[in-house]
Amino acid sequence: MAEFTTRLKELRAAKNMKQGELAELVGVRRETIIRLEKGQYNPSLKLAIDIARVFGCTVEEVFIFEE
Amino acid sequence: MKNNTSAFDEKTQAKIDKLTAQYTDKSLSRSERQEAFRELARVRYFADPRPSISVRKQAMFNAVIWFLDTLIFGCITFIKKEMNEGIGNVFSTALFAAMMMTAVFMVAAERKYKKEPDDELSLNSKKRASELAGLALIITAAAVGLLVFTLLEKTFTLNGDNWLGLFCTLVFLYSFLNALFFLIIEGRDTAEAEEDE
Structure with a gap:
């Protein structure tokens, strides 16, 4: 699995959004958002784009892949 | 999927109708229809009052x-x-x-x-x-x-x-x-x- 970190928690806090609210917006379970925040799950392209759209930024600004 | 709620609100019903039309539209690809079905299941799930x-x-x-x-x-x-x-x-x-x-x-x-x-x-x-x-x-x-x-x-x-x-x-x-x-x-x-x- 590619190593990556996310700014999900930070972006959610800025919008005062809970994990469950984000999960409902992008059509996944809260469990999935928790795994994403911990870097334990590689999202599909569609999910990554949907999450980026919620926060109004690019996929690269949400998911940071380490070389 | 069985509908156990008595009625959905207008917005939810409109969304369900749209997704049902997508799901039953045979001109769409299989993956598009599967995606519409999953989205339909989610909309019904959030509208359903059961635990x-x-x-x-x-x-x-x-x-x-x-x-x-x-x-x-x-x-x-x-x-x-x-x-x-x-x-x-x-x-x-x-x-x-x-x-x-x-x-x-x-x-x-x-x-x-x-x-x-x-x-x-x-x-x-x-x-x-x-x-x-x-x-x-x-x-x-x-x-x-x-x-x-x-x-x-x-x-x-x-x-x-x-x-x-x-x-x-x-x-x-x-x-x-x-x-x-x-x-x-x-x-x-x-x-x-x-x-x-």
């Missing part, structure tokens, strides 16, 4: 039911023939009644609770679990067969009486292993363990 069972709890429930059914059918198929006819018939009737009760319990639970729909993570986990369950089934069947034929020196003849019992036992065993591997792959229930912050 919810998470994907993980559904798997736990299924694992218990399939384990019981495997034991029951296995006993009916393999152990009944070791007993005399009278006791064997009572034994198999009691076990069959127990299996019917598990079916009734499943139907009752289905009506009372709404089921959380799958998302991409759970679908990936289920796909992986079914691969592992298939492999485990072959290994388990081979191991049990070897144990029975070599150590216990018993024989098993496949005939009109027992082929259905053997088939059902293997199907229930596969279902149990599938649910079990899904729970192992999903790991700890972090959604319940952690606060939604």
Whole structure:
């Protein structure tokens, strides 16, 4: 699995959004958002784009892949 | 998917109608229609007022039911023939009644609770679990067969009486292993363990 970190928690806090609210917006379970925040799950392209759209930024600004 | 709510609000109903039209539109690709179906399931799920069972709890429930059914059918198929006819018939009737009760319990639970729909993570986990369950089934069947034929020196003849019992036992065993591997792959229930912050 590619190593990556996310700014999900930070972006959610800025919008005062809970994990469950984000999960409902992008059509996944809260469990999935928790795994994403911990870097334990590689999202599909569609999910990554949907999450980026919620926060109004690019996929690269949400998911940071380490070389 | 059965609609158990009396009425949806206008916005929800409009969304459901749109997604239903997409799902039934044969000009769309299979993956687009599957996506519309999953979205439809989610919209109905959030509009349904019944208490919810998470994907993980559904798997736990299924694992218990399939384990019981495997034991029951296995006993009916393999152990009944070791007993005399009278006791064997009572034994198999009691076990069959127990299996019917598990079916009734499943139907009752289905009506009372709404089921959380799958998302991409759970679908990936289920796909992986079914691969592992298939492999485990072959290994388990081979191991049990070897144990029975070599150590216990018993024989098993496949005939009109027992082929259905053997088939059902293997199907229930596969279902149990599938649910079990899904729970192992999903790991700890972090959604319940952690606060939604």
